[in-house]
Amino acid sequence: MKKVAIIGGGYGGLRAIEHLVGNKNITISLFDENSYHYLQTEVYGYIAGRFDLHDVALDLKNWCHGFNSPVEFIQEKVTFINSSEQQIETQNGKYDYDYLIIATGARTNFFSFIDGLDKYGLGVKKLFRSHNFRTSFEELLYNKLEDPKIQGEKFNLAIGGAGLSGVEIAAEMANVIKKHAKSIGESAREIEIFLIDASDTILPGMSPYIIKETGKRLENLEVKVMTKAFIDKVDENKIYFKNGDSLDYTFMIFTGGILANTIDSDLEVETNRIGQYICDENLRLKDNIFTIGDCCQLTNKDGSLLPPTAQTAERSAEYIAKSVSDLILNEPIEPFVGKVDGVFVALGGHYAVGEMFKVIKVKGYLAYLLKKLVTKFYFIGLKLRLNTGFHKRTINEED
Ligand SMILES: Cc1cc2nc3c(=O)[nH]c(=O)nc-3n(C[C@H](O)[C@H](O)[C@H](O)COP(=O)(O)OP(=O)(O)OC[C@H]3O[C@@H](n4cnc5c(N)ncnc54)[C@H](O)[C@@H]3O)c2cc1C
Structure with missing residues (x-):
């Protein structure tokens, strides 16, 4: 062996x-x-409050027990x-x-040449970071409901890095805010989302079709896209750019590298x-x-x-x-x-843009369904294994 x-x-x-x-x-x-498998590809939905913790963190011990031959898990x-x-x-x-x-x-990669980025930027590649953002964001919305002193105050959510993850987060956050504008009330109009990238386009390296359609969708969602924007420095509430401009922010998510x-x-x-x-x-x-x-x-x-x-x-x-x-x-x-084989970009709610084998181009609900199919298939596979593992462990413990 x-x-x-x-x-x-x-x-x-x-x-x-x-x-x-x-x-x-x-x-x-x-x-x-960690004790769990972290579904990073779904994190845009978790931080925007569309998915829950059990949708993005699955127990590895139960999963490993779900096979017929033993797979040892060592945390x-x-x-x-x-x-x-x-x-x-x-x-x-x-x-x-x-x-x-x-x-x-x-x-x-919280680039060390950007002063303050490491201290004030939030990441999403670790569950605790995504969770911290989600809870802080929800708390701010809650405080706006409860505290008359901050009602009416505008706040900016800045996302540094307009690659796949930054774009998906910006679109999902914007869509949730738009969709729930009636319930959130005035606060919805007080939140602005900025998507910032040093390149001259969003989604650098992706096909012209994906870039164009994503740009249109972000515009419809009223995301403010800032390209050719080199972040120089970040402090507690401002992002400073190399060209001398600055942007006030309440939260800054960094997905730039x-x-x-x-x-x-x-x-x-x-x-x-x-x-x-x-x-x-x-x-x-x-x-x-x-x-x-x-x-x-x-x-x-x-x-x-x-x-x-x-x-x-x-x-x-x-x-x-x-x-x-x-x-x-x-x-x-x-x-x-x-x-x-293909790229699909989730763009908030039931909307996506995708391209397969460089020739098949899809957008809107159909693209969303295709992307969902891939992620659902993956998720169901994991869940079946988890269920089997969980039952096997429960039976063993009862014995
Ligand atoms: C917001 C977002 C959206 C994304 N969307 C997509 C998408 O739509 N499509 C797509 O294909 N990709 C997407 N990605 C990228 C995708 O998530 C990553 O490429 C993928 O997670 C890489 O898988 P991996 O197995 O290499 O590493 P990971 O999934 O990061 O797993 C690494 C594992 O190693 C463990 N580990 C690390 N160091 C140690 C150590 N020293 N000892 C023990 N354990 C350790 C970690 O705990 C972790 O569980 C997205 C990423 C983000 C952040």
């Missing part, structure tokens, strides 16, 4: 397990510092990889492995400018150490960089699961071939 250890219970880690679990030659251990932060001893180290101990898959994802989560090790590894591991064509850092998802630099067929998405994390995970199984059988392994 070979021991396969996976670090990170995100999109990549879970997909790797699903594809490895039928293999009778291996045992699988999943390590994550510990991995602090060191000792590749010469084939061991990973946590605060509580050392664990042996034969094959290691690093799927540790990424965190928000990521930094890979890497782990100290005895390996000699290269990383790129955002800290992602640079692996070989088989996504290896060493013969038996692989890396997948946001924590590594992945390339397309044509050599261009793949964007860090759940889709790419899952595709690289499927590839690695096959490679590990082949290696155990002493079979040769093929290089990783990355590609993006």
Whole structure:
């Protein structure tokens, strides 16, 4: 029996397990510092109050128990990889492995060259940060209802970074405010949403169709889009731009960049400018150490960089699961071939914009339904596994 250890219970880690679990030659251990799988792709709905906690955080122990073959879950932060001893180290101990898959994802890059960003900017790549924003925002709305002193005060929600996550958050927040304007009352008119990016367009790198249709939708939702806007400094209530302008804000969410989560090790590894591991064509850092998802630099067929998405994390995970199984059988392994089948951008409520295989273009309710189908399918798969795991654990405890 070979021991396969996976670090990170995100999109990549879970997909790797699903594809490895039928293999009778291996045992699988999943390590994550958190007890839950965090559905980052749904977080725009959570912070806007459309989804609840149980929609975005699913218990990893129950999920791991949901398989017929055992998958061990160890809730510990991995602090060191000792590749010469084939061991990973946590605060509580050392664990042996034969094959290691690093799927540790990424965190928000609060650029150090923007003074004050780290202190005042809010991120969404960690659940506690999204939760803090949601509760603070709700509290502000509540206070506006209860406290006559702040009724009538205007406030701005600034979102720094108009990539996929920033755009989805801006659109969902704007849509919720618009949709509930009657109930929220005057406060709804007092909230303005600003979407800020240093590039000369929103969604830099995406297709002209997606950019154009997203721009139209944001305009309809009355989101104020600021492009070519270089943030220089942030203080407690103002964002200062390089051109001398400034913007008052009450909340600032920053989604302008990521930094890979890497782990100290005895390996000699290269990383790129955002800290992602640079692996070989088989996504290896060493013969038996692989890396997948946001924590590594992945390339397309044509050599261009793949964007860090759940889709790419899952595709690289499927590839690695096959490679590990082949290696155990002493079979040769093929290089990783990355590609993006399609992109869907959720744009508030029942509206999305999407493009598949570069030729099929959809927008509005149909695009929303297609995006929903993908996420629903993913969610139902997770839920079924959770249910099975939960019942198995309950029965075992009763015994
Ligand atoms: C608002 C938002 C919207 C998005 N929308 C989309 C979308 O529509 N479509 C899409 O494809 N992608 C989308 N993404 C991107 C997508 O969420 C990421 O690309 C995806 O989460 C990457 O998966 P991963 O498995 O590499 O890492 P993650 O999902 O980040 O998982 C990494 C895991 O590793 C664990 N971990 C990290 N370090 C350690 C350690 N040292 N020890 C133990 N555990 C550790 C973490 O706790 C975490 O559970 C969106 C992201 C955001 C923030």
